[in-house]
Amino acid sequence: MISDKKSIRFHCQNIHLDSGEFASGEVSCTPGEPMEVFLGEETSASIKLPDTAHLALGRVDPHVHFRESAIPSPEEHAEHGPTEIDYQSLVDNIRKANSGYSVRSGCLSALKGGVSIVGAMGNTPWGPVGPYRHQRTQEHYDKQSLVPIIVWPRMEPGAAPIPGHEGKDFGSTFGGSGLTGQIRKDMYVLWKGESVSYHNDQVRADESIEAFRDRLHPDERLLHHQYFDGSTVLACQKETMDIAESAGVSSLLARHIPNGSALKQILDRSKLASFKLPAEIGLDYMYWNQDRLLQQKRETALINYRRPAHPTREDQLALIELTLETVRDGYAIFFGSDHAPHSREAKEFHNGLPGSPGTRNIEHSLQFYCELVNHYGYTWPDIDRLASINPAKHIAQFYKFPYEIGALKTGAMANLAIFDPEVPYQVDEAALASELEDPEYHSAMTGEKRLRGQSLFTVSNGRVFQVDNGIKALN
């Protein structure tokens, strides 16, 4: 039989084994087929990587916003909603969202960052609410994607759950559904026995951001970060864990944990809880803190909004230390980038308040990891657990992959991140706008001086992409 599948073999001195050791040898990748690992071998047919290069498991990022939405037919809209908006307005909203960002740009950004699989959020105009819309959205993403994407079903009051999946609660997302109290509880009851995740970025109960600004007049670069501080996160997490417990869900994942005390709150609760409490650490909190924002140019700092907010230096150090301890204890902890691309216009201030809080992050995943390895005593096996193995185990509970994921061995799914951690790196916005097919591209990392790490190749289900200079599929 003639096959048009092309195998590509890499030779590398630093293959990251699941045991935490490095080995030299070769790994072969063929689209749609499992990887083959040949330790100790060197053949003439392989791509020879530089001695300083590493070959690790592809990264799995369970938290991205790719913002694109499927467009329903009028019949689908009539049958599956949403009812509060007429068809034409819905389609207009979808077209607007889809013109600003795409699944394709998101996938190119993932590949640039060494990410082979992502989990996508459904806060889109025609979101994955209920089984029908969830499946339609998943199929739409499958069609546009360059890497496997798992679409998280969106929880809404009254919407049927998807058994065996992980529902995403936007009730506690600032700017999200704004659900409170009993409505949120009823929504969790629908997911009894199932898994749920949530954003922990609720507003303060006792003061609006406008009143906070008028009372304290903080530097505008810090307004957001000082309002959505640790106390807002602790209150949101506590309330959500209580709801989860009373509703009887089986697992509750806190998204983008921003500081040490928020992680500690979850770890403490997990010792007593009747349900699992996996923990997602916001990847960019490993790099950003409030002091660093003040060192940035104003306009760059102002695109660096996150909800929950960037921590103080002290809170950041506590998070970095506790994350390391927790992953070494074998806890279900992993990184999520919360890659959330918005246009520059959407990020402008309105009435003295910041606009959309998202930041583009996923394409700089490697540079965030390098920061931890170079400055905070993390090892590459720690990073492999946080960025590849643990998130793979988490999402494999909810989605069927063709082969085992989260393991670097013959027969497992061929997902690889190949990179050189020693190479200095600086953001080139114009080059990235073109490579990522993202005309609105702008980065919070622009102008950062001591970044390191160059992605060389990213492999997703055996498809090899060269990503160091442009992004090219090789097989």
Ligand SMILES: [Zn+2]
């Ligand atoms: Zn998010």
